[in-house]
Amino acid sequence: QDIAGFNIGILGGENAQDRLANHECLKTYTEEALGVPVKLFAPADYNGVIQGLLGGTIDMAWLGASGYAATYLADPEAVEPVLVKINMDGSRGYYSIGFARIDSGIASLDDMEGKAFGFGDPNSTSGYLIPAIEIPQYKDGVTMAPGEYFGDVVFTGGHEQTIVAVNNGDIDAGVTWADGQGAWEDGYNSGALRKAVDAGLIDMNDLVEIWRSKEIPEGPVVLRKSLPADVKAKMIALVDGMYDADPECTYNISAGESLGFDPIDHEAYLSIIAARQSQSE
Amino acid sequence: MAHPTTHHHDSYFDLVRRKRLYGGVMLVIFVLLLASGFRLADARNAGGFWDGLPKVFDFPADVVRDTAPKLDQLPGHMLHFLPSLIETINIAATATLIGALLAIVLSLLSTRGLARWPRLIGLFRRMMDIMRAVPEIVIALVLIFVLGGGPVPAMIAIAFHTVGALGKLFSEVNENADLKPVEGLASVGSRWGQQMWLGVVPQVLPNWFSYALLRFEINVRASAILGFVGAGGIGYELKNAMSWGQGRFDEAAAIFILLFGSIVLFDQLSSHVRNGLAHKGGH
Amino acid sequence: MADAALYADADRRFARKRVIAIAIPAAILAYLVYVFLAFDISGLASRARWDNGAILLSDTWSHKVHVTRDNRAGSVSVAIEGEKKGTYPEGTAPDWVALDGETTVIELGDGHIVRFLPDNALSYEVPGFGLIRARIDGGEVVTNLDPDRLPDWISLSGTRLQITTDAGRVSLTRNRTEAFNYFPGWELFFFTLTSPYHGHTLTDILFGPRIDPERGNIAGAWHDFWNNQMWAHGQVAWAIFETILMAFLGTFGAALISLPLAFVAAKNFTPLGPLRFALRRVFDFLRGVDGLIWTILLSRAFGPGPLTGSLAILLTDTGSFGKMFSEALENVDNKQIEGVASTGARVAHRYRFGVIPQVTPVLLSQVLYFFESNTRSATIIGAITGGGIGLLLTQAMITQKDWEEVTYYIVLVVLMVMAMDSLSGWLRRKLIKGD
Amino acid sequence: MLVVEELTKRFGANTAVDAVSFTVDQPMMIGIIGRSGAGKSTFLRMMNRLTEASSGMLAFEGRDVLGLSGRARRAWQSDCAMIFQQFNLVPRMDVVSNVLHGTLGRRSTLATLFNLFPREDIHRAIDILDRLGIAEHGPKRAEALSGGQQQRVAIARALMQDPKIILADEPIASLDPMNAQTVMEALRRIHEEDGRMVIANLHTLDTARRYCDRVIGMRDGRIVFDGTPEQLTTGVARDIYGAGADFSEEATSTEIRDHAARTHTASMAAPA
Amino acid sequence: MLVVEELTKRFGANTAVDAVSFTVDQPMMIGIIGRSGAGKSTFLRMMNRLTEASSGMLAFEGRDVLGLSGRARRAWQSDCAMIFQQFNLVPRMDVVSNVLHGTLGRRSTLATLFNLFPREDIHRAIDILDRLGIAEHGPKRAEALSGGQQQRVAIARALMQDPKIILADEPIASLDPMNAQTVMEALRRIHEEDGRMVIANLHTLDTARRYCDRVIGMRDGRIVFDGTPEQLTTGVARDIYGAGADFSEEATSTEIRDHAARTHTASMAAPA
Ligand SMILES: Nc1ncnc2c1ncn2[C@@H]1O[C@H](COP(=O)(O)OP(=O)(O)OP(=O)(O)O)[C@@H](O)[C@H]1O
Ligand SMILES: Nc1ncnc2c1ncn2[C@@H]1O[C@H](COP(=O)(O)OP(=O)(O)OP(=O)(O)O)[C@@H](O)[C@H]1O
Ligand SMILES: [Mg+2]
Ligand SMILES: [Mg+2]
Numbered sequence A: 001q002d003i004a005g006f007n008i009g010i011l012g013g014e015n016a017q018d019r020l021a022n023h024e025c026l027k028t029y030t031e032e033a034l035g036v037p038v039k040l041f042a043p044a045d046y047n048g049v050i051q052g053l054l055g056g057t058i059d060m061a062w063l064g065a066s067g068y069a070a071t072y073l074a075d076p077e078a079v080e081p082v083l084v085k086i087n088m089d090g091s092r093g094y095y096s097i098g099f100a101r102i103d104s105g106i107a108s109l110d111d112m113e114g115k116a117f118g119f120g121d122p123n124s125t126s127g128y129l130i131p132a133i134e135i136p137q138y139k140d141g142v143t144m145a146p147g148e149y150f151g152d153v154v155f156t157g158g159h160e161q162t163i164v165a166v167n168n169g170d171i172d173a174g175v176t177w178a179d180g181q182g183a184w185e186d187g188y189n190s191g192a193l194r195k196a197v198d199a200g201l202i203d204m205n206d207l208v209e210i211w212r213s214k215e216i217p218e219g220p221v222v223l224r225k226s227l228p229a230d231v232k233a234k235m236i237a238l239v240d241g242m243y244d245a246d247p248e249c250t251y252n253i254s255a256g257e258s259l260g261f262d263p264i265d266h267e268a269y270l271s272i273i274a275a276r277q278s279q280s281e
Numbered sequence B: 001m002a003h004p005t006t007h008h009h010d011s012y013f014d015l016v017r018r019k020r021l022y023g024g025v026m027l028v029i030f031v032l033l034l035a036s037g038f039r040l041a042d043a044r045n046a047g048g049f050w051d052g053l054p055k056v057f058d059f060p061a062d063v064v065r066d067t068a069p070k071l072d073q074l075p076g077h078m079l080h081f082l083p084s085l086i087e088t089i090n091i092a093a094t095a096t097l098i099g100a101l102l103a104i105v106l107s108l109l110s111t112r113g114l115a116r117w118p119r120l121i122g123l124f125r126r127m128m129d130i131m132r133a134v135p136e137i138v139i140a141l142v143l144i145f146v147l148g149g150g151p152v153p154a155m156i157a158i159a160f161h162t163v164g165a166l167g168k169l170f171s172e173v174n175e176n177a178d179l180k181p182v183e184g185l186a187s188v189g190s191r192w193g194q195q196m197w198l199g200v201v202p203q204v205l206p207n208w209f210s211y212a213l214l215r216f217e218i219n220v221r222a223s224a225i226l227g228f229v230g231a232g233g234i235g236y237e238l239k240n241a242m243s244w245g246q247g248r249f250d251e252a253a254a255i256f257i258l259l260f261g262s263i264v265l266f267d268q269l270s271s272h273v274r275n276g277l278a279h280k281g282g283h
Numbered sequence C: 001m002a003d004a005a006l007y008a009d010a011d012r013r014f015a016r017k018r019v020i021a022i023a024i025p026a027a028i029l030a031y032l033v034y035v036f037l038a039f040d041i042s043g044l045a046s047r048a049r050w051d052n053g054a055i056l057l058s059d060t061w062s063h064k065v066h067v068t069r070d071n072r073a074g075s076v077s078v079a080i081e082g083e084k085k086g087t088y089p090e091g092t093a094p095d096w097v098a099l100d101g102e103t104t105v106i107e108l109g110d111g112h113i114v115r116f117l118p119d120n121a122l123s124y125e126v127p128g129f130g131l132i133r134a135r136i137d138g139g140e141v142v143t144n145l146d147p148d149r150l151p152d153w154i155s156l157s158g159t160r161l162q163i164t165t166d167a168g169r170v171s172l173t174r175n176r177t178e179a180f181n182y183f184p185g186w187e188l189f190f191f192t193l194t195s196p197y198h199g200h201t202l203t204d205i206l207f208g209p210r211i212d213p214e215r216g217n218i219a220g221a222w223h224d225f226w227n228n229q230m231w232a233h234g235q236v237a238w239a240i241f242e243t244i245l246m247a248f249l250g251t252f253g254a255a256l257i258s259l260p261l262a263f264v265a266a267k268n269f270t271p272l273g274p275l276r277f278a279l280r281r282v283f284d285f286l287r288g289v290d291g292l293i294w295t296i297l298l299s300r301a302f303g304p305g306p307l308t309g310s311l312a313i314l315l316t317d318t319g320s321f322g323k324m325f326s327e328a329l330e331n332v333d334n335k336q337i338e339g340v341a342s343t344g345a346r347v348a349h350r351y352r353f354g355v356i357p358q359v360t361p362v363l364l365s366q367v368l369y370f371f372e373s374n375t376r377s378a379t380i381i382g383a384i385t386g387g388g389i390g391l392l393l394t395q396a397m398i399t400q401k402d403w404e405e406v407t408y409y410i411v412l413v414v415l416m417v418m419a420m421d422s423l424s425g426w427l428r429r430k431l432i433k434g435d
Numbered sequence D, E: 001m002l003v004v005e006e007l008t009k010r011f012g013a014n015t016a017v018d019a020v021s022f023t024v025d026q027p028m029m030i031g032i033i034g035r036s037g038a039g040k041s042t043f044l045r046m047m048n049r050l051t052e053a054s055s056g057m058l059a060f061e062g063r064d065v066l067g068l069s070g071r072a073r074r075a076w077q078s079d080c081a082m083i084f085q086q087f088n089l090v091p092r093m094d095v096v097s098n099v100l101h102g103t104l105g106r107r108s109t110l111a112t113l114f115n116l117f118p119r120e121d122i123h124r125a126i127d128i129l130d131r132l133g134i135a136e137h138g139p140k141r142a143e144a145l146s147g148g149q150q151q152r153v154a155i156a157r158a159l160m161q162d163p164k165i166i167l168a169d170e171p172i173a174s175l176d177p178m179n180a181q182t183v184m185e186a187l188r189r190i191h192e193e194d195g196r197m198v199i200a201n202l203h204t205l206d207t208a209r210r211y212c213d214r215v216i217g218m219r220d221g222r223i224v225f226d227g228t229p230e231q232l233t234t235g236v237a238r239d240i241y242g243a244g245a246d247f248s249e250e251a252t253s254t255e256i257r258d259h260a261a262r263t264h265t266a267s268m269a270a271p272a
Helices: A016-022 A024-034 A046-055 A065-074 A125-137 A159-168 A192-198 A229-240 A247-253 A266-280 B003-044 B049-055 B058-109 B118-133 B136-147 B151-175 B180-187 B192-229 B234-244 B249-280 C004-038 C041-047 C050-061 C202-207 C217-226 C233-265 C273-288 C291-302 C306-330 C334-341 C347-385 C388-398 C403-434 D040-047 D070-079 D095-103 D119-131 D147-160 D177-194 D205-211 D234-241 D259-269 E040-048 E070-079 E095-106 E109-113 E119-131 E147-160 E177-194 E205-211 E234-241 E259-269
Strands: A006-009 A038-041 A060-062 A079-085 A093-101 A116-119 A152-155 A173-178 A207-212 A220-224 A261-263 C062-070 C076-080 C097-100 C103-109 C112-117 C121-126 C130-137 C140-143 C154-156 C160-164 C168-173 C176-184 D002-011 D014-024 D029-033 D055-060 D080-083 D165-169 D197-202 D214-219 D222-227 E002-011 E014-024 E029-033 E055-060 E080-083 E165-169 E197-201 E214-219 E222-227
Touching: A006 A024, A006 A046, A016 A024, A016 C233, A016 C388, A024 A038, A024 A229, A024 A247, A038 A046, A046 A060, A046 A065, A046 B058, A046 B234, A046 C291, A065 A079, A065 A125, A065 A220, A065 A266, A079 A229, A079 A266, A093 A125, A093 A159, A116 A125, A116 A159, A125 A173, A125 A266, A159 A173, A159 A192, A173 A192, A220 A229, A229 A261, B003 C233, B003 C306, B003 D119, B049 C291, B058 B118, B058 B151, B058 B192, B058 B234, B058 B249, B058 C004, B058 C291, B118 B151, B118 C403, B136 B151, B136 B192, B136 C050, B136 C347, B136 C388, B136 C403, B151 B192, B180 B192, B180 E080, B180 E095, B192 B234, B192 B249, B192 E095, B192 E109, B234 B249, B249 C273, C004 C041, C004 E095, C004 E119, C050 C062, C050 C403, C062 C103, C103 C176, C112 C168, C112 C176, C121 C160, C121 C168, C130 C168, C140 C160, C202 C217, C217 C233, C233 C273, C233 C306, C233 C347, C233 C388, C233 C403, C273 C306, C291 C306, C291 C347, C306 C347, C334 C347, C347 C388, C347 C403, C388 C403, D002 D040, D014 D040, D014 D214, D014 D222, D029 D040, D029 D177, D029 D205, D040 D080, D040 D165, D040 D197, D070 D080, D080 D147, D095 D119, D095 D147, D119 D147, D147 D177, D165 D177, D177 D197, D177 D205, D197 D205, D214 D234, D222 D234, E002 E040, E014 E040, E014 E214, E014 E222, E029 E040, E029 E177, E029 E205, E040 E080, E040 E165, E040 E197, E070 E080, E070 E095, E080 E147, E095 E119, E095 E147, E119 E147, E147 E177, E165 E177, E177 E197, E177 E205, E214 E234, E222 E234
Parallel strands: A006 A038, A006 A060, A116 A152, A116 A173, D029 D197, D029 D214, D080 D165, D165 D197, E029 E197, E029 E214, E080 E165, E165 E197
Antiparallel strands: A060 A220, A079 A220, A079 A261, A093 A173, A093 A207, C062 C076, C062 C176, C097 C103, C103 C112, C112 C121, C121 C130, C130 C140, C154 C160, C160 C168, C168 C176, D002 D014, D002 D055, D214 D222, E002 E014, E002 E055, E214 E222
16 A cells, blocks of 8 residues: 655654754655655654554654553554664663762762652653662662652653753752763763753763663664555665665764664563553553 | 715715625635645644544543543542642632732833823833743743742743733723723822722722633643643643553543643632622623 | 711721721732742742853853864864854864864963863963863873862862853863853854855845855855754744644634534523533533643644644634633624514524624634734644644753753744734724724 | 504513504504503514514404414514614614615525625615615714614615514604604604504604604503594693603603703713 | 913913913912813813923912922822812722822822721811711712712812812813702802812803802913903903804803703703
């Protein structure tokens, strides 16, 4: 069967206008490859793209791992993961980093008893799902229910807001994402901390890392399952081969340096899905 | 018999022709705008209108499916979220109160015939226009950046917008106020504040009050919405529950019922009070 | 002397008035105090980050240029706002940066001079303070500063040095040496560095010789301005249009739908009580659920985009209009209807000539008022569904760095809303008073 | 040609029109007088079928008016034009359109829904306006006219119906004396020139005396007087108005007599 | 004690008051007459400083009235009470409060906000109302009173100011003759008993003749007559009113003469 158009949903920490601009090259390539008009959508939060995928109005997106799990749990037949970004060192993961202000005297989760802790967006893997599961494993007695171990647990709304909130002292510690490469004082090579440093919002001397998750798999590029097989094949080939064909465009769509994309499948996300399901209970 | 009045006939037919032409052109333009606007929006949307129409109830169905087995937990959830609801209502009430008080001052300052400094009327009007034009969400986000999350940024943001919105309505009310009492008070050597308080306020208070109530209703909704961007209250809880999706829709449903219930409650309450005012202050 | 009873009565009345005059402000004050306590306003003052506010404020009217040295590779780059799109071509730099092989000399102005020295060293001459020297030694930051007597504008740890002065900001870590220089204005607002028109004045472009041999000046300049990568004016214009489109479709669509429904919900036109009651509750429901929530519900069926936003506005407004229209219909003056009815006119004609002419001005003015206020709502709705200026605006705010863009968008939104305000006012006057 | 028998209207416990009977043999100008609440309006409204009668019979040229329904009822309304105290025009529409509404009983087609009336009707409407001396106001909105002019528009609308009867419910109560005279004279002329029957509710005796061929007095829903203007003595008027011996006819007068006194007191009363 | 010199007020090109000069040596009751637009109101408003003069001088007991500002200006307004044609009371407030407003020139805004009027002021207000014969209406809202009563409340407010001068701008123009008489008599009594100066704009000759000690006639902003009531002949009046030979004094009269004619025309004009 044929398709009349192709819609790409894009997420990420950059502002919408930059995101759209960065994906303009992908749009051009896709139009060439599929011969149909392509539209880009940059909704404000994960939920917008997830709803689009579930409703069948968005054909392709690059989701976070938790976002994929949410989509899968809502409708296993909606999308399939096809590709994942490869980092400069060849890894396919990143970390959730817990951090606090250095002058608060907090050095680890042990010092967080009775203090306020902040997550980002509930649909974020590193900003919520993984720390929500792994932090309680830190030691006995740690739970994520407000008022039990932590004095309060809040959602700040996103990585950027978490950083500002911790820096301001609104909350005592929070979690955000980083690639874990490079040095703490630079805010690592990439991630939300690095962006805040570059923007002049924070001084890494003021902050300290208090916790780090296990490696989190990068979120997959997903395609709607009901797309025609040839469309899927063309798109996979296009994105997979992008790094060789147009490194500049790869840089743009992966929001930084990377080694391009590699194929991946559903199995890689089983643990995340299980984690998400356990959080839903 | 038509002879002496031919020109009446002609002039009327001219009028009719002109009116039909204008009316027709306006109608055509409007229909064209609407139709092409719809097609454009449809084309720019991810999903088309006609394809989406049958799926309109998918999302509510998901929510219901998720909530139905956990119906017994709803009252518990509601109780749990009640403090957030109260926070939302407090935000709206405070913002309406502060906004209305400032709007009163600004509206008096910008009403011809009442203004303390007639030359500055334009300035105060522009001020209100701008306050009205800036969306609450913008101010809230800026303030969250400076003050941190919580109810205060939302309160200030809503109050700011309220000043502009109510200020305009209030000054329309003021314009219809009878100036005779004001002049009478001016002639005894009273100050501006006394003239306003005794001469204007008693005349316009019922109308001010009814507009302020209407605004309060709107502000309850606005403060719930600002919760979506981290300004606390019930909106924040709703957003978290909604965007998690499957698994927490029961919480979303509970919050939704709370929020909707209180909006309807205030709506009914305020239209009740306003009707009462309208009838009492008939003249 | 008047009757003592009159005195006593007046005294009593005035005493009561006085109590009311004091009780009402006191009640309001008490509530405000309660709220201030509940919202912890006093604590807020201490938590407020005015320096964040200062960054925001300065960023709204100024921009910064990053001079960055990669301490591992040794390469130096100059980039406006540190963005790839604003990077100066390799080997070029603005005139306050001297790229001199090993050493880079940066004049921040007011006598502040920063030098990126060989071996990952750094010197910063701060007038009135002295020369600050720092370098990376064995992965550690080593400086000539006395760690116990640091001024509060210097932040120093074993791994990082940061100096913030009025002239700019300098930081040094193992990986990078960086200097920020601040300038007023929105850099690259018209043309990015890649455009041949960058740095030319308007008169140059309009009347000067051809700058780009390929294209005419005006067409070329317009093209580069419209497609400016940094500011994306074309996209922003489209976003504004999309926002207005959402408001337009939503408002007028709702008006068309609610008009017939309002007749059904009006007491004097529909004798069927239960039907009227049911319809009124539907209106309440549509109105009670905010547009934003409708947006979320609808995004499953229609996906992101302006249509979803329009439909959300349409749903809420159908509720509002339904209620307002039916109230207007209940208030119609019966005289006109009776006048038409007395000639033996059919029901349809009674409505057409007895009802429609009277309610049109009321309805029209309500619709236009909503149209204006919906352009503002559409800004917020767009922020969630992915469309219009609202999305650009909130996203630029949430990422918290592009405050100059935020300012740009806010100015545009305010202008847009004010323009809609005057347009609707103009239409109201034209259609209602004139005719 | 008009027979009214035991016509009654009850609003709940209150009987507004109580077994009214009378007969009219030929077109004439009839005035109904009576004080406020006597049932005058209710009676006219029942004739035009704007209000349903509770019981009784009303026949015009053999037509059983009260039994008509649907098309026949509308045809009757078209034959029986009504003029109201408050004019009951459509104030936002132009004068000619208002007059054209008089044709709606006969020409209620789809085209008229869009305010598209036949050309010859428009010409006739303007001619009628001309006859009433207000043709030059044709293109104006009705609300832009003075009360007297608006009432003449209402009369034009009535004439446009080409009715057999014109009912006028206190046509001059909202008008100043000058305009009142013009309007009453117009009605009288229509009666005389076209031979149409006119029934007018009036609240002043002298108007009824001056313009009518026959006067019916009502009180508490019942007819208490039916005769010629000449028979209408002050004593009879006292009965109709239920007034005591201190009743002064002048208290109800609208005649223009004492010009100087009026203008200055009128100008004083207006701003009060 | 009152000196007016070359007092002028221009509204754009229009000169409303044109170089008016006169002097008053002792408290008296002065009537200013002239037809509509002659500048009477503008003159009084300038005296009270409700309208700023364009040029000229006005001094009262040596005080340069036009140069005052701020507190001194308010003190002058407090000394110079004003009574308006439309009473200019606060209609929704009770009568006693309205009278108390006369003391506002001396009260702070905050005290006003909380309704803190001293007890003795309240009692004095009631005494004044009593003097004017309306003490029993004290608790009623001002709007619930008849026009004549409202004007007396306005006079009470003026007396509450304990003023040196009372300015009255057509105080009886909105009143019926009965009430007009009461109000004029009250003003006259105040003048005679308290010795306050009263300046009243009047639009009728006979009132001015009957109550005033001195009459000033204005026409087109200028003083065209200044003398005793006795000097005010019909010829002079013709000058003032700019009327031709057909001028009848009675056309401007408010005296109570023909009661029956008045009441019925007044009742008719009201609904127009
Ligand atoms: N729709 C109605 N419902 C109830 N009672 C009514 C209604 N219309 C009229 N009445 C009552 O019927 C009685 C006669 O009223 P009607 O209007 O016919 O009197 P009228 O002679 O025309 O008086 P007016 O001079 O005030 O117009 C009055 O008591 C009135 O209150
Ligand atoms: N605020 C104003 N702006 C412009 N012109 C004014 C203003 N007030 C009064 N005038 C003009 O000044 C002239 C004198 O007016 P004024 O009201 O003093 O006359 P008057 O003698 O009191 O007349 P009336 O008997 O109608 O009250 C008139 O031509 C009037 O139009
Ligand atoms: Mg009647
Ligand atoms: Mg005057």
